[in-house]
Amino acid sequence: MQCLLERERAKQADPAHVEAKRLREVARYHSDPESANERGRAWRVSNAEYLAEYRKRRYAENREAMYDAIKRYRAENRERVRQSHREYHSRNREQRSENHRLYREANHERLLVANRVTSKEHYRKNPNYYWHKKQKRRAVEVQATPKWADTGRMFAIKEEAKRITEETGVPHSVDHIVPLRGINAAGELIVCGLHWEGNLQVMPLVENKAKGNRWWPDMPL
Numbered sequence: 001m002q003c004l005l006e007r008e009r010a011k012q013a014d015p016a017h018v019e020a021k022r023l024r025e026v027a028r029y030h031s032d033p034e035s036a037n038e039r040g041r042a043w044r045v046s047n048a049e050y051l052a053e054y055r056k057r058r059y060a061e062n063r064e065a066m067y068d069a070i071k072r073y074r075a076e077n078r079e080r081v082r083q084s085h086r087e088y089h090s091r092n093r094e095q096r097s098e099n100h101r102l103y104r105e106a107n108h109e110r111l112l113v114a115n116r117v118t119s120k121e122h123y124r125k126n127p128n129y130y131w132h133k134k135q136k137r138r139a140v141e142v143q144a145t146p147k148w149a150d151t152g153r154m155f156a157i158k159e160e161a162k163r164i165t166e167e168t169g170v171p172h173s174v175d176h177i178v179p180l181r182g183i184n185a186a187g188e189l190i191v192c193g194l195h196w197e198g199n200l201q202v203m204p205l206v207e208n209k210a211k212g213n214r215w216w217p218d219m220p221l
Contacts, residue, residue, distance in 0.1 A: 002151050005075075025144040052097055078136050095171070102211065109208070111206065112171075115206075140180050141180065141195045142195075144193065144194050145196065146194055149197065150196070150197050152199040154195075154196070154197045154200060157182070157200045157201075157202060158174050161202045162204050169204075170204055171204065172204055172210045173202075173203065173204075174198070174202060175201050175202075175208045175211065176200065177199050178216045178217070178219065179191065179213035179214075179216060180192060180193050180194075180195060180213075182213050182216055183213060184214075185214070191216065191219070
């Protein structure tokens with residue numbers, strides 16, 4: 001038994017043997033990929049605990065190297081990564097929204113503190129960015145405001161958001177039900193809502209930020 005182990009170790013240390021073994025595995029896979037995938041799935045199911053422990057250990061031992069490899073890949077394949085994210089988001093829109101909602105509910109207080117700290121620090125370092133962003137947002141609102149909009153009712157909705165925030169201690173904001181500039185999963189502008197009282201609603205600030213301009217009633221899938 002010891003001799004067999006020694007011979008096997010010697011083989012595994014030989015680059016030529018390792019490369020030949022890899023080529024045999026590749027040829028075997030391409031000869032019948034469906035069977036190979038099925039064998040792989042069956043093995044992963046029967047060794048789930050071992051795989052979970054192995055991945056945790058490998059991640060802990062190679063964290064920095066893995067981060068560097070991921071950063072390199074994303075930098076070298078930016079468009080491919082973006083397209084992959086768009087396709088995944090489009091396929092799993094409802095599940096991702098539900099996961100995000102559950103995560104926000106479970107980590108509500110921690111997220112509030114973290115968001116405040118991050119936002120204040122970013123604002124302190126980038127005042128010009130926020131000034132230009134505010135001016136751009138204001139210009140979009142002015143352009144999207146119809147002549148028949150009731151500014152009095154719109155102001156009352158903003159005051160309602162302020163009142164709920166003060167009474168509950170939970171930040172609320174005014175949201176456009178149909179975004180002023182709504183985009184789809186591919187990042188394409190496909191809807192332009194109006195800035196008027198019928199398109200405004202009061203909702204928690206966290207939910208408003210999560211909603212962004214990527215969701216609205218009756219939006220195309």
